[in-house]
Amino acid sequence: MNTENISEIEKELSEEITAVIIKNEWEQPEPFEKEVQYQAFPVNSLPKTLSDYLKAVCDFVQVDSSMVALPMLSVLSLCLQGKAVVSYPANAHTESINIYTLTIAQPGERKSGVYKALIKPVTEYQQQYNILHQKEIERYKSKRKFLEHQKQAAMNKTSFERVEQLTDELCELKPVHEMRLICSDTTPEALAAEMDKQNGCMAVMDDEGSVFDVISGLYTNGQGNINLFLKAYDGSSHTMEIINNLFEAAKNGDIKALQIIIELNGESIKDKEIALHKQEIKVKEKHYENNDY
Known part of the structure; x- marks a missing residue:
């Protein structure tokens, strides 16, 4: 099949499709991209x-x-x-x-x-807070770790009363975390x-x-x-x-x-x-x- 025959077939198909669209009164498809009316922020x-x-x-x-x-x-x-x-x-x-x-x-x-411009004040405040409370944060971490090690040692020695005492201390310990x-x-x-x-x-x-x-x-x-x-x-x-x-x-x-x-x-x-x-x-x-x- 040569190029001329292919062109004629494509033309006939196009005419048939157009006729079907007209006969059934199909609307032309709307484009996906539409112009958006821009509104400035008040x-x-x-x-x-x-x-x-x-x-x-x-x-x-x-x-x-x-x-x-x-x-x-x-x-x-x-x-x-x-x-x-x-x-x-x-x-x-x-x-x-x-x-x-x-x-x-x-x-x-x-x-x-x-x-960057908008979060700069937030990150600066966060950094200043953590510097100001660094000692409290580190003390909490150290104390919690110490009590947990003590509790584990007491459990290995089957000292239940000591385990209960350390558990109470851990529960009463107020968490202090980095902001x-x-x-x-x-x-x-x-x-x-x-x-x-x-x-x-x-x-x-x-x-x-x-x-x-x-x-x-x-x-x-x-x-x-x-x-x-x-x-x-x-x-x-x-x-x-x-x-x-x-x-x-x-x-x-x-x-x-x-x-x-x-x-x-x-x-x-x-x-x-x-x-x-x-x-x-x-x-x-x-x-x-x-x-x-």
């Missing part, structure tokens, strides 16, 4: 101190106000974790003030510059353990979006675990049992606040979307298998 709606700070960051990093506004609100929410809730006046219903945010932009749009307000590349299990140390509060902040790789199963052979992230959004209780150790996300089993602040390249979001979609399919397949539909 900077004037912020208190003067915050609006001035936002404008200063925009001028310093040379970005639009919308790129700064979202992560700035998230950092403010981080600062209020566990300190306040939104209460509905008609009844006792409350909502946590933590928010999950996602900023998407192309590579080279200075997302990392915005990220950690921010983490990035963390598994849900490690996040739950760290939130327990931080009185149920933590922020997951990342300017590369690596948390999506983790929750889609990066360290667990493709087996995702997003329960903690889902429950933390509204402060639900959550427990996690791993290798005979029970981690509770906070005292009394309540999560006070989990803040998620992600900045992501527009070119990489499709790959992460595909990975999360595959994980969703696996979860649904497992659900159907367990319920024997």
Whole structure:
């Protein structure tokens, strides 16, 4: 079959398809990409101190106000974790003030510059706090380790009364941990353990979006675990049992606040979307298998 014959066949097929479309009155397919009407962030709606700070960051990093506004609100929410809730006046219903945010932009749009500028006060405060309380933290670690060794020695000597005494001392020992307000590349299990140390509060902040790789199963052979992230959004209780150790996300089993602040390249979001979609399919397949539909 020569080229001319192929062209004639393609032309005939095209005419037939067009005729079918007209006959059945099919609408022409809409394009996937639509023009989005851009709306600037209402900077004037912020208190003067915050609006001035936002404008200063925009001028310093040379970005639009919308790129700064979202992560700035998230950092403010981080600062209020566990300190306040939104209460509905008609009844006792409350909502946590933590928010999950996602900023998407192309590579080279200075997302990392915005990220560094906004978390700098947080990291400086965290560092100053840990320096100020370093002696207390080290004393707690040393005392707990000493009591645990003493308890183990007493158990080996079958001195039960001494074991009970040391157990009481360990229970009465007030935990003093290093302050950690921010983490990035963390598994849900490690996040739950760290939130327990931080009185149920933590922020997951990342300017590369690596948390999506983790929750889609990066360290667990493709087996995702997003329960903690889902429950933390509204402060639900959550427990996690791993290798005979029970981690509770906070005292009394309540999560006070989990803040998620992600900045992501527009070119990489499709790959992460595909990975999360595959994980969703696996979860649904497992659900159907367990319920024997």
